[in-house]
Amino acid sequence: MSTHPTPRRALGGFRPSGALAGVIPFFAYTTVFLLIPTVVVVVGAFLDGAGRPTTANVAGLFEPAFTKALWQSIVLSAVTAVAGAAIGAVLAYAVSTGRPDGILKRFVTSLCGVLAQFGGVALAFAFMASFGGTGLLTVWLGTIGMAPSSPIWLYEWNKGLMLVYLYFQIPLMLIVFLPAVEGLRPQWREATATLGGTTWTYWSRVAAPILFPSFVGATLLLFTNAFSAYATAAALVSQASPLVPLQIASTFSSEVLLGRENIGKAMALAMVVIVAIVMAIYAWIDKRASRWMQR
Amino acid sequence: MSGERASFRRRQSLFRRVVLAVVLTFFTLPLLASLEFTLQGPGGTGHQLTTWTTLMDFGAIAKEYPDLKEGFLSSILLAIFTVIVMLILLVPTMTWVRLRLPGLTRTVEFLCLLPLTVPAIVLVVGLTPIYAWVNYLLGALTLWLGFAYVILVLPYAYRSIDTGLRAIDVKTLSEAARSLGAGWGTVMWRVVLPNLRTAVLSASFLSVALVLGEYTIASLFARKNLQVAMYLIGKSDAKISVAVGLASLGFAFVVLFGMSFVGTARKESR
Numbered sequence: 001m002s003t004h005p006t007p008r009r010a011l012g013g014f015r016p017s018g019a020l021a022g023v024i025p026f027f028a029y030t031t032v033f034l035l036i037p038t039v040v041v042v043v044g045a046f047l048d049g050a051g052r053p054t055t056a057n058v059a060g061l062f063e064p065a066f067t068k069a070l071w072q073s074i075v076l077s078a079v080t081a082v083a084g085a086a087i088g089a090v091l092a093y094a095v096s097t098g099r100p101d102g103i104l105k106r107f108v109t110s111l112c113g114v115l116a117q118f119g120g121v122a123l124a125f126a127f128m129a130s131f132g133g134t135g136l137l138t139v140w141l142g143t144i145g146m147a148p149s150s151p152i153w154l155y156e157w158n159k160g161l162m163l164v165y166l167y168f169q170i171p172l173m174l175i176v177f178l179p180a181v182e183g184l185r186p187q188w189r190e191a192t193a194t195l196g197g198t199t200w201t202y203w204s205r206v207a208a209p210i211l212f213p214s215f216v217g218a219t220l221l222l223f224t225n226a227f228s229a230y231a232t233a234a235a236l237v238s239q240a241s242p243l244v245p246l247q248i249a250s251t252f253s254s255e256v257l258l259g260r261e262n263i264g265k266a267m268a269l270a271m272v273v274i275v276a277i278v279m280a281i282y283a284w285i286d287k288r289a290s291r292w293m294q295r
Numbered sequence: 296m297s298g299e300r301a302s303f304r305r306r307q308s309l310f311r312r313v314v315l316a317v318v319l320t321f322f323t324l325p326l327l328a329s330l331e332f333t334l335q336g337p338g339g340t341g342h343q344l345t346t347w348t349t350l351m352d353f354g355a356i357a358k359e360y361p362d363l364k365e366g367f368l369s370s371i372l373l374a375i376f377t378v379i380v381m382l383i384l385l386v387p388t389m390t391w392v393r394l395r396l397p398g399l400t401r402t403v404e405f406l407c408l409l410p411l412t413v414p415a416i417v418l419v420v421g422l423t424p425i426y427a428w429v430n431y432l433l434g435a436l437t438l439w440l441g442f443a444y445v446i447l448v449l450p451y452a453y454r455s456i457d458t459g460l461r462a463i464d465v466k467t468l469s470e471a472a473r474s475l476g477a478g479w480g481t482v483m484w485r486v487v488l489p490n491l492r493t494a495v496l497s498a499s500f501l502s503v504a505l506v507l508g509e510y511t512i513a514s515l516f517a518r519k520n521l522q523v524a525m526y527l528i529g530k531s532d533a534k535i536s537v538a539v540g541l542a543s544l545g546f547a548f549v550v551l552f553g554m555s556f557v558g559t560a561r562k563e564s565r
Contacts, residue, residue, distance in 0.1 A: 019395040023403075026388040030406045033446050037421025038413060044420075087318065094314035097307050108315070110552040111322065118508035118547045121522045122540030123325075125529055129537045130328030134335060137328045167325070170318065228414030231510035235526055245416045252419075252515055268417040279412045 041272065044265035057266035066247060066267065072157050073244040074274075077226035080165040085219040087166075088173020089181075089211075095174065096181045109178065112171030119168050120231030127154060127164050128236070157242040164232055169222050176221055180214035180289070213289035220282040224275050244271055326541065333538040346534045350542070360535060366524025369437040373520060374506040376441035378499045381452050384445065386495065389456055390487050393465050407453035410446050415511040418443065426516060437518045444506050451505065452498040459494020493557060500554050504547045 048054040060066070091108075098104050115123070130137040131154050154160030184207055192202040230245040241247045244267060251264030333346045349355050357364040385407075392399050410418070422443055429439050465487060472486045488495070510522035519527075521543065529536035 019391070022391040023388050023396060023399060026384055026403070027406075029384055029445070030449075032425065033422070033442055034406065034409060034413075034418075034449075037418055037425060038409075040421040040424055041417060090314055091318045094311045097311050104315075106552060106555040108319075110548055110555055113551045114504075114544055114547045115322065118504050118544065120508050120510045121526050121529075122508070122544050125525070125533075125537045125540045126325045126329040126544075128529075129332035129533065130325045132332070132533075134332070135328055136331045137324060167322075171322075224412075228416070230414070230416045231514075231522070234510070234514070235529075245414065248416050248420060249515060264420055268420040271414060272412070272417055275412050275414060 038272075041265050041268045044262045045269040047262055049262070057262045058269075060263050061266055061270055066244075069242060069244050069247045070270070072242050073227060076157055076162060076165060076243065077223045080162055080169045080226050081219050081222035084166055084169025084222050085173050085177075085215065088170045088222075089177050089215060089218075091170065092174050092177040093181050095178065096184070100182070109175065112174045114171075116168050116172035116175055121235045123164060123167060124232045124235035127160070127167070131160075155236055155238075157237070161233060161236060161243075164236065165226050165229070168229075168232070169226060172222055172225055173218055176218040177214065180211055180218075184210070213285050217282050217285040217289055220278050220285070224278050224282075227271070227275060227278075326544070329537050330541060333534050333541065335534075346538050350535065350538050360524075360528055360532070362519060362524045362527050363535070363539065366519045366521045369519060370507050370521035372438055373441050373444060373509075374503045376438055377444040377448060377506050378502050380441060380445045381448055381502055382495065382499070385449075385452055385456055385498075386488065386491065387483055389453075389460060390465060390469075390483065393460055394469055404453070404457075407449045409449075411450050415447065415509075416515070418446065419512055419515045422512075437513075437520065440513055440516065440518055440520070441506075443512050444502075444509060447509065447512075448498075448502040448505050451501045455498035455501065456491065456494050459491045462494075463490045496557060497554055500550050504550055507543060508547065 045057050046053055046055065048056065061070075095105055095108050129135055132138065154163075188206050189202050192206055197205070228245070230249065233243050233246055234249065237243075237246060241250045248264050248267045248271070251267070331342075334342045334344065336343050349359070353364075388403065392403050413421075426439070426443075429442065433439060468486050468490065469482045472482045477486070507521060509520065510526070513520040513523045514526065521539070525536045525539050525543075528539075
């Protein structure tokens with residue numbers, strides 16, 4: 001009986017009633033399938049095959065094979081994020097000038113939803129079919145005399161992969177950025193015009209500063225999206241592992257050097273760290289951006 | 296002034312049409328080209344419907360492409376499994392937290408959005424020992440991939456259900472039901488759930504679409520779902536696998552397009 005007050009304080013103000021029992025299944029599930037896997041990656045990155053602590057795995061990250069993949073992953077993600085964000089932002093603005101409940105907006109947002117989130121292997125195949133030997137786009141490019149000299153370009157990380165990644169980055173930008181441009185009030189443009197401002201004044205002095213934080217935030221989101229993507233790259237690239245996700249996957253199938261069984265976990269940890277840093281900046285910017293929206 | 300305004304409108308609508316035409320061309324070209332690819336006759340000459348008629352004929356698919364049949368069926372089962380587990384896990388917990396444990400809101404939100412920062416490929420690395428146990432305890436079934444898929448759909452499902460819960464006054468509803476003598480089970484099943492219809496529907500559709508498009512986890516755990524089967528068949532019979540890919544994209548589009556109407560119908564009725 002006398003032990004009752006202690007657990008109360010220990011639980012930080014929660015009444016230790018039956019209420020907590022209601023959330024046990026959720027916490028148990030997320031612990032087993034989300035938290036423990038995360039811990040496995042983090043801890044495993046610092047263990048050798050026999051379970052002894054080591055820094056060899058992390059040191060392995062500085063070998064040229066991985067640093068090259070990391071560099072290529074970052075360049076691919078950054079280029080497609082910036083290009084995708086720029087094109088997607090223009091598209092989002094174009095859609096926002098239409099009727100808000102119109103069929104056009106529904107059509108474009110649904111199409112973008114599909115291309116951004118459910119593509120994967122299907123998108124990679126669509127590009128292979130289009131640019132394959134008898135593909136329609138190869139034939140068309142041929143008739144206008146722009147046929148690529150070799151079909152390999154589609155499978156190279158800085159050519160074909162960039163094009164395919166752009167194909168799912170632009171749609172994601174539309175989905176993420178549309179709410180921000182829809183927050184632009186027509187009254188602001190009218191107010192600028194009344195005060196003698198031109199369209200240029202409106203964009204440079206009013207709209208751009210308001211949209212800028214959302215734009216940067218969305219670009220960061222696009223970066224992590226490309227950086228984490230695996231399916232599209234795996235379907236397109238069958239030889240070598242030019243990107244980090246492919247490097248991690250290759251540690252599953254190939255024989256790993258003795259004593260380096262956990263190198264895949266170290267790679268995964270590096271990936272999580274980069275994504276976490278970018279997402280933290282995103283969360284901070286998003287907080288600032290949301291100050292201007294929904295007023 | 297009104298003339299200026301009209302010319303502004305005209306310029307804006309011209310801008311919209313040009314941008315949409317250019318970007319939509321970029322989006323549709325590969326899709327059209329791959330549709331044309333599935334219609335090509337042998338050796339790239341002439342056009343025929345063979346690929347699609349084969350695809351429509353389930354008996355022929357089962358006989359000629361057993362991988363595809365297996366993958367398709369397991370993806371359907373996985374979608375159902377994932378939706379059921381996701382709903383059982385999220386709806387009662389989120390309602391309960393809102394009613395009785397508001398102090399846990401941030402924790403639940405954090406856990407639900409955490410998968411956004413853990414790439415699927417990383418999750419696979421971490422899940423390997425967990426799945427060693429799952430396969431040992433429950434048997435090595437493709438269906439158990441659903442446990443990981445629930446984690447993948449958590450952020451999207453959480454957002455949908457959270458929006459739904461914000462739109463209704465759960466507290467008043469449940470207090471009213473409780474004061475009329477309803478137990479917690481009745482409150483969940485007959486009061487909260489019917490009011491969350493739209494949110495539950497959109498969370499479920501998103502989950503189904505995500506599960507049908509999942510490749511990373513299934514392929515690395517060497518299990519056959521729709522996408523893995525598509526990839527395997529792509530090596531031997533590209534036309535069928537491109538056709539399956541197009542069909543799955545088309546299906547996802549129809550689902551999302553339909554959902555965009557469901558959402559607004561609710562807003563208008565409120």
